[in-house]
Each structure stands twice: as structure tokens, then as C-alpha cells.
Amino acid sequence: MKMIKSPKLLVNAFAVVLILSIVRQITGATDLTSVGTASAALLLSVPIVLAGLGGLFSERSGVVNIGLEGMMIMGAWAGGMIGTKHGPWVGLIAAVVFGATGALLHAIATITFGVDHVVSGVAINIIAAGLVRYMSTILYKSGAWLGPSQSPDVASIGMNGVPVLSGGTYFGWKSPDLLGSLAEKHWFFISDLAAILRGLTGDLSYVTMIAMIFVPLSVFVLWKTSFGLRLRSAGEAPTAAESLGVNVYAMKYAGVMISGALAGLGGGFLAIVAANHYQENQVAGRGYIGLAALLFGNYRPGGILMGAGLFGFADALQLRDSASIHALILLIVIVLVFLVVRDLRKGKLLKAALTLGFAGLSLWYFLAVDELPGQLVTMTPYITTLLVMAVASQRLRMPAADGIPYRRGGLR
Structure with missing residues (x-):
């Protein structure tokens, strides 16, 4: 198959x-079909892919995560604030930590206390937006920031291309750019294909490369490992999984925490890679679009990538x-x-x-x-x-126990 x-x-x-x-x-x-459009589409797709993958892990464990938007906001703010002082890579790590912290709050509310998943997620979004604005105002008044809605600039992260095909420099050697040369010929279809591939493989941030690896990695983790099987069983049939020795609570917590970490990384990407600073309203609904990509992709990583690519392409065109x-x-x-x-x-x-x-x-x-x-x-x-x-949209096949409160022993 x-x-x-x-x-x-x-x-x-x-x-x-x-x-x-x-x-x-x-x-x-x-x-x-220009190189610039393809490159911009990839850049704009990455945060949505990360948010969608975050939603995938959470919902596969049986927890609806509407709070992806708030977790991305926390990640973007942390990336800008920490990245300004300690560099972009430390800023990205901080973004992951802050996103996971928001997810932990969501997990405690929904898994431990049984709060409605949608209510908890909406609360996370509201709290995150207000909290980062409050913290930004404090930093502005202390003189650390130039304004209450924008952080100082973060140092840039290096970029490179695929050797031979898309240029780039490796250990002082400047690689040829075969795709770029083909794109400049303006041949029907061939130059269009070369330009799109050049945009997707040339002048890439190292963070973009890492983010794209998460798509096949998610497939492997969820469908090829015992951890993934246990996590998915917690979202499909938690009572049956419990009877077979699966710690359902631990799997749900793991799914939600991974979800928040990926969403936080998406927010950090916006602040550090897509821009070079944090700015208020920078996330601009991408957490919700990530959820839409999750539904479009029928809870599959490949489908999420396609949904995110669609939005990224359309968004890139309106910038041209x-x-x-x-x-x-x-x-x-x-x-x-x-x-x-x-x-x-x-x-x-x-x-x-x-x-x-x-x-x-x-x-x-x-x-x-x-x-x-x-x-x-x-x-x-x-x-x-x-x-x-x-x-x-196709017929959705969401996890059977997605959004249903779980209590050990099957009690509600």
C-alpha cells in the first residue's frame, strides 16, 4: 500500500x-510560481504545521486543545524576551518551555479536574494574551523594552541551501545552484517546477529544516513506536487501554505537553525566524488555522502539511x-x-x-x-x-474518545 x-x-x-x-x-x-513565493509559502507554513502537529498529539491522546493559540502566544513572547538576551537558540528553547507550561495548565484542568476541554482551551487563550501584555508592559516600564508591544531585536539564525541543487556555502565552498539556473530559463513547466523546488530548498533557516523533520518524525512516533500506540489507545479506548496496563493519565499528559511544546516552538519561530523580534498580535490566529489544518488532514501529519501549505501559499501571494x-x-x-x-x-x-x-x-x-x-x-x-x-473535506475519523472526560476505572 x-x-x-x-x-x-x-x-x-x-x-x-x-x-x-x-x-x-x-x-x-x-x-x-516564483522562487520568492515558494520560499515565503514555506516560511508562513511552518508555524501552522507545528501548531497542527501539536493538536495532533493532544487529540490523539483524547484531549481537545483549543488553547494552541495561547500556547503559541506564550512561545512567541518567550522567544522574543529570552532570545534578546541569550541568543536565538536559547530563545527557541524558552519558547518550547513556555508553550509546554501553558499545556500543563490545560492538562491539569482537563485531565485531573475534568474541566470541559473547549472551556479550558479558550481560557488559556485569553489568559496568555493578557499575561504577555502585562509582562511586556512591566519590561517597557523598566526600560528593557522600547515599547509595551514589541521586544528588542533577536540575532538571526543561519541559513543555507541544499548543495548542488540550491546553492549554499559549506566550509567555504560555494555550491552550484542548478535549480536557480533552470528557473531563470522561463521554460513552461520545467522552469516553474525548478523555481518552486528552489524556493523550498534554498536559503532555508536551520530552524525550518528542523521543523520539517517533525512531520515524518510524528508519523514514526505515533504509528511505529510502542509509545505512540499507547498514546493513541488513550484517545481511542482509554478504559480498554487501562485494563491492558497502560497508564492513561500519563499518556494524556504526555500528549498535551508535546502539543504545547510544538505550539510554543511555532510561536518562537514567528518571533525569531519569520521576524527578528516579538510583536503583539504576531500569532494572528495561526493556532486556530493549525486546528483547521488538523481537521483538513483528517488527523494525519501529511494532511496537516498539505493544509498548512495551502494557507502558506495563499498568504505568500497576497504579500506579492x-x-x-x-x-x-x-x-x-x-x-x-x-x-x-x-x-x-x-x-x-x-x-x-x-x-x-x-x-x-x-x-x-x-x-x-x-x-x-x-x-x-x-x-x-x-x-x-x-x-x-x-x-x-473528507469524512473525519477523529479519535473515538476525543474530548470525553476520563476517570480511572471507567467512572465519570
């Missing part, structure tokens, strides 16, 4: 690049120019038409009709408007993510 899935995934990836190339040719929006966002609308039409065909083949006539309606409305807007208003350009990443996730 795994041997079959890999070629299929590769074919789908090539199909996506081919569609992007066609749309670029039709609209003339060169930024659609309005022409790219206008081209994105045509891309949405093509994707929706594909989904209509898929739903018709599966016999889902109502869903196909609704999706076709969205496709027709999007095509009309693409043809009727030459330049999008600035407000709509800013909103487009969120609208695109909501639309595609809604119509492409």
Missing part, C-alpha cells in the same frame, strides 16, 4: 505544478501583488471543478452541485474584476483556505 501511495502523491504534485504553470501562462502572473491573488481565483476555479468531477464519480450529487455553484461564482468574479480591492487581497488567504478545506 505504501509503495502505491508514493507514486500517486508524486503524480498529484506534478499535476498541481502543471496547473499552476497553465494559470501563470493565461494570467501572466509570474509570481504564481494583487495580480497574483487575481490569478489565484482562476486556480480556485480549476480546483473546484476537479472536486466536482470527483464528487460526481462518488455519487455525491448535492455536494457536487454546491461546489459547482462556488466554482461558477468564482469564475464570474475572475472575469468581472481586473484588480481586487486591497481589503479583499488581505482576506483572500483566509477565504481560500476556508473554501478549499470546506469542499475538499
Whole structure:
């Protein structure tokens, strides 16, 4: 089965690049497949991937974690505050610790005291936002910070590329940049593919490389180790797992703590890598988007990566120019038409009709408007993510005991 899935995934990836190339040719929006767009999309995707993976560990253990947003806020603040004084790597470690601390509060409330998971998560989000603002104000009044909403700058972390393919410098040797050379040829499809690969593999922060490793690592830990089996059993059938000797409380605590650590790292990434300082409202809902990516990916790391990539790509385009966002609308039409065909083949006539309606409305807007208003350009990443996730959603297979309070011995 795994041997079959890999070629299929590769074919789908090539199909996506081919569609992007066609749309670029039709609209003339060169930024659609540029190196800069691919690089920005990866940078913007990483915090969402980390938040989504955090939600995965928590929910696989049976605990709903709406508090990912607050844990990311705590991680971003800690990364900026500690990183300013002790360097970026120590700042990232602090971000992990602060995120895990927020998760510990959530775990105590939900696992030990049986508080409703959603109520606890919302409380974590509210407390985190207020707490970091209060601490920032104290630091500002003491003269350590220049303002109550922004930390001093943090030193940058090194960057590099994949040798031979994407340039980079290794021990004084400057590597060739084959993908960059191909991208500059402006050949149909080939240069588009090379530009996207160059953006994804060149000038990468070392933290980005580490963050991407967490995707296959999560697959291995959750599905290939005894720890992962025990953690998933705590979210599927905790009473049965307890009868087989699994410490369900410990597994749930472990899942929530790992969740907070990953979310905190995502917040630290925003403060240290995506920017070079902490700024108030820097997280900007990415914890919630991480949860949306978790649902889009049907509680699987690969699906989370795809959902985060979708938002990152749309967000990167709105940072380039309005022409790219206008081209994105045509891309949405093509994707929706594909989904209509898929739903018709599966016999889902109502869903196909609704999706076709969205496709027709999007095509009309693409043809009727030459330049999008600035407000709509800013909103487009969120609208695109909501639309595609809604119509492409599959039947969710959430853990059976997710969000259900657990008491030892099966007592409620």
C-alpha cells in the first residue's frame, strides 16, 4: 500500500505544478510560481504545521486543545524576551518551555479536574494574551523594552541551501545552484517546477529544516513506536487501554505537553525566524488555522502539511501583488471543478452541485474584476483556505474518545 501511495502523491504534485504553470501562462502572473513565493509559502507554513502537529498529539491522546493559540502566544513572547538576551537558540528553547507550561495548565484542568476541554482551551487563550501584555508592559516600564508591544531585536539564525541543487556555502565552498539556473530559463513547466523546488530548498533557516523533520518524525512516533500506540489507545479506548496496563493519565499528559511544546516552538519561530523580534498580535490566529489544518488532514501529519501549505501559499501571494491573488481565483476555479468531477464519480450529487455553484461564482468574479480591492487581497488567504478545506473535506475519523472526560476505572 505504501509503495502505491508514493507514486500517486508524486503524480498529484506534478499535476498541481502543471496547473499552476497553465494559470501563470493565461494570467501572466509570474509570481504564481516564483522562487520568492515558494520560499515565503514555506516560511508562513511552518508555524501552522507545528501548531497542527501539536493538536495532533493532544487529540490523539483524547484531549481537545483549543488553547494552541495561547500556547503559541506564550512561545512567541518567550522567544522574543529570552532570545534578546541569550541568543536565538536559547530563545527557541524558552519558547518550547513556555508553550509546554501553558499545556500543563490545560492538562491539569482537563485531565485531573475534568474541566470541559473547549472551556479550558479558550481560557488559556485569553489568559496568555493578557499575561504577555502585562509582562511586556512591566519590561517597557523598566526600560528593557522600547515599547509595551514589541521586544528588542533577536540575532538571526543561519541559513543555507541544499548543495548542488540550491546553492549554499559549506566550509567555504560555494555550491552550484542548478535549480536557480533552470528557473531563470522561463521554460513552461520545467522552469516553474525548478523555481518552486528552489524556493523550498534554498536559503532555508536551520530552524525550518528542523521543523520539517517533525512531520515524518510524528508519523514514526505515533504509528511505529510502542509509545505512540499507547498514546493513541488513550484517545481511542482509554478504559480498554487501562485494563491492558497502560497508564492513561500519563499518556494524556504526555500528549498535551508535546502539543504545547510544538505550539510554543511555532510561536518562537514567528518571533525569531519569520521576524527578528516579538510583536503583539504576531500569532494572528495561526493556532486556530493549525486546528483547521488538523481537521483538513483528517488527523494525519501529511494532511496537516498539505493544509498548512495551502494557507502558506495563499498568504505568500497576497504579500506579492494583487495580480497574483487575481490569478489565484482562476486556480480556485480549476480546483473546484476537479472536486466536482470527483464528487460526481462518488455519487455525491448535492455536494457536487454546491461546489459547482462556488466554482461558477468564482469564475464570474475572475472575469468581472481586473484588480481586487486591497481589503479583499488581505482576506483572500483566509477565504481560500476556508473554501478549499470546506469542499475538499473528507469524512473525519477523529479519535473515538476525543474530548470525553476520563476517570480511572471507567467512572465519570
